[in-house]
Amino acid sequence: MTPHNPFDLSGKVALITGSTQGIGAATARVLAQAGARVVISSRKADDCEHVAQTLRDEGLRAEARACHIGRMEDIAEMAAHLQATHGGLDILVNNAVMSPWRTIEDIDVGLFTKAIDVNLRGYWFLSVEAAKLMKPRGGGSIVNISSLSAWHPEKMLSLYGTLKTALIGMSRVFALEYGEFGIRANTVLPGVIETRLAKAFDGEARERILKKTPVHRLGQPEEIGYAVLYLSSPAGAFVSGASLAVDGGMSISMI
Numbered sequence: 001m002t003p004h005n006p007f008d009l010s011g012k013v014a015l016i017t018g019s020t021q022g023i024g025a026a027t028a029r030v031l032a033q034a035g036a037r038v039v040i041s042s043r044k045a046d047d048c049e050h051v052a053q054t055l056r057d058e059g060l061r062a063e064a065r066a067c068h069i070g071r072m073e074d075i076a077e078m079a080a081h082l083q084a085t086h087g088g089l090d091i092l093v094n095n096a097v098m099s100p101w102r103t104i105e106d107i108d109v110g111l112f113t114k115a116i117d118v119n120l121r122g123y124w125f126l127s128v129e130a131a132k133l134m135k136p137r138g139g140g141s142i143v144n145i146s147s148l149s150a151w152h153p154e155k156m157l158s159l160y161g162t163l164k165t166a167l168i169g170m171s172r173v174f175a176l177e178y179g180e181f182g183i184r185a186n187t188v189l190p191g192v193i194e195t196r197l198a199k200a201f202d203g204e205a206r207e208r209i210l211k212k213t214p215v216h217r218l219g220q221p222e223e224i225g226y227a228v229l230y231l232s233s234p235a236g237a238f239v240s241g242a243s244l245a246v247d248g249g250m251s252i253s254m255i
Contacts, residue, residue, distance in 0.1 A: 012035070012037070016031070016041065021196065027221075032062055037086070038060070039082070040055070042066065043068045065081060069126055070114065078126070089137075094123040127144075135183070141185075141236075142184070143187070144167040145228075146189045151245075187243045
């Protein structure tokens with residue numbers, strides 16, 4: 001007999017927002033490699049199709065669907081598409097984000113509102129629609145991608161950190177309210193990951209980061225994907241309402 005693979009996602013449908021680059025794209029690839037049909041989603045349709053085609057060229061199951069989660073009409077259209085095309089949804093990874101680099105006093109009402117629309121309101125209402133799609137299927141997994149900034153705030157990223165902290169609370173309340181339907185909600189808190197943003201660090205800044213990271217390296221985008229895979233698969237079936245730091249130990253070195 002072939003041993004059961006607790007990380008198998010065969011037959012599952014997974015929506016990953018902000019998945020045309022960085023952590024989102026890597027997570028989509030990891031979930032697709034585990035057998036899921038992934039929906040690549042971001043604001044620009046052409047970028048979504050490019051990533052989806054790349055995965056299909058690798059023999060993986062992927063489709064493109066543009067969605068700006070800061071727009072309620074886009075969320076409604078995404079939910080309708082998932083119902084009509086797949087009969088529901090099994091996994092939602094909330095990853096799309098905007099991260100304004102401003103002092104607290106330089107954040108005006110317009111920017112504040114826009115950040116909330118994307119970084120919190122979008123996550124919330126897309127998760128509500130996802131839960132509706134998951135209920136008839138007997139359950140599902142919602143994973144919110146937060147940040148180590150939720151625990152250890154940084155200057156110039158005050159609004160970003162505030163909303164990433166809110167995601168921890170959001171995961172917990174969704175886990176509580178939807179648990180009876182077999183729906184789990186968890187939060188992943190990445191440390192400093194080797195993405196396009198990290199490439200902007202100069203040598204001195206990079207060395208400071210490495211000194212704060214016990215494993216003395218930056219994380220790879222797919223390592224966030226592996227954490228999401230665990231939380232979305234049968235392997236993580238008894239994990240809900242949790243916050244998982246994937247940061248090379250940086251959070252403990254900053255205490």
